[in-house]
Amino acid sequence: MDFTSPSPALKDNSFKMMSPDASGTSHNEMESSNQALKNLKRDLHKLNEENAELQREIEKLQEEIAQCSSKPLPHNQHQIKKKVAEMKLNFSHLEEVQGDHPELDTHCGFDVATKIPFSLKRNEALLTFEAEEVAQRLIKMDKYTVDLDSKTAEIRGKPTALGMGVKFELHVTISGRKINVSEVPELPIPEEWMRDKLELNFQKSEYGGGEVKDVCYDKQSGAAAVTFLRPGAANSFVRRAKYPFHVNGHSYRLSVSPDTCVHLKKLQVYGGISKKTILLQGIPEMEDDEESVEDMIKIHFQKPSRGGGEIENVKYVSGQGVCVWFEEDTSNSM
Structure with missing residues (x-):
């Protein structure tokens, strides 16, 4: 919305325009309308700032991808080396082998996916639901009024954008x-x-x-x-x-x-947005310990009357930021 553009022409559609004095519109009502307009401009400015920040992050990722794509591999070297977090191998299948002595060797396959790190900052929380639709419904709500002990806080919810991970067979x-x-x-x-x-x-x-x-x-x-x-x-x-x-x-x-x-085989780089986890921001400073705050958050968001549902995990940070890990699976759990 552009508030600097000229106002559109008004057309008479059987509606009679009246001056504030003739209509009885009070001075307070005019001030209320002006304040609403100011609030709208402020919210728009805030959205523009967030959009600019996201655009900068996208450009940074695009630059990193371009740099990786432009670097040629050394001569006679076609290997990719990457330090990854400790992982577990998920057994996939035994492979059938054709030949005179199939009992000679054992062939098996494993599906491997690295964990993706996520930086959780001070006074932020990650909230993972059992059902994907619950998280998506709350993300659309954007803001929540949450009772935290003796405080009432306006908390914002955002999608959890993850970094890049590696998966392969x-x-x-x-x-x-x-x-x-x-x-x-x-x-x-x-x-x-x-x-x-x-x-x-x-x-x-x-x-x-x-x-x-x-x-x-x-x-x-x-x-x-x-x-x-x-x-x-x-x-x-x-x-x-x-x-x-x-x-x-x-x-x-x-x-x-x-x-x-x-x-x-089948080395792939993957990333995206967790479908079951939302990032809660704007949590006020609390005297309670982190576990108590996590319990209060869980109590609020597990109630269906508030749009919530069954919660799988809550992680809140009151002090220095921490790194949490996401795994690529059907639940996208932490």
């Missing part, structure tokens, strides 16, 4: 013939002798071993790779963390693990 092949061995003791014998002793040791059937095809041993790292002849022989070591090793009259415990090959 992880395809893992577990060898049925080969295992990795570590913590091999350093002994004053040639490397060839150590390879022979490892081969003899892993051929013992009483410990789950079998006929060995090859042993690759590295004395400096104290590690070895043992390949068996029989298909599926390595599967007996999948649940075994330690393996006995007897040499020169001494007994040791070697660490064993299956040999794996990992492939990353």
Whole structure:
């Protein structure tokens, strides 16, 4: 709305215009109309400021994307390296393998998505609902009058705009013939002798071993790779963390693990707006602790009469800002 543009022409549509004196309009009513206009201008100015801030954020993200897109990869290097937060692997499926010996290797897939950090500032709160429609309804309301102990506060609600995360598929092949061995003791014998002793040791059937095809041993790292002849022989070591090793009259415990090959596929960058979480701003300074304020917020917004519903999580910060984490799932929970 542009308040500086010229006023449109008035057209007589059987309505008679009357002066304030003739209509009996009081001076107070005129002042009330002027005040309403001032309030409208103030709200419009505030909206314009918020819009400008959002536009700056969009331009900043566009610049970052453009910089990433314009940087060529180093010669003979086609890898993307990114530090990500600790994550859990969600098992997806076992993959069927065609071939003469399908029992040789185990193929499985995992769905992986990194958590997205969100900076929660002082006197702000994140409110996550169980139902998406509840959060969307409250966002449309924009402002809420909330009773916080002895205070009545006008709090604003905004969509929770998240940063960027990474998701991908992880395809893992577990060898049925080969295992990795570590913590091999350093002994004053040639490397060839150590390879022979490892081969003899892993051929013992009483410990789950079998006929060995090859042993690759590295004395400096104290590690070895043992390949068996029989298909599926390595599967007996999948649940075994330690393996006995007897040499020169001494007994040791070697660490064993299956040999794996990992492939990353369908790498995607994702982000967006949480559909179930709203950001509450304008919470006044409170003497109560954060947990008490969270309880008051929960009591207010869980009532259907106020447009609320069942709440999944509340996080309020009274002091220094904190970082919370979002996961990409059906609930978009914190």
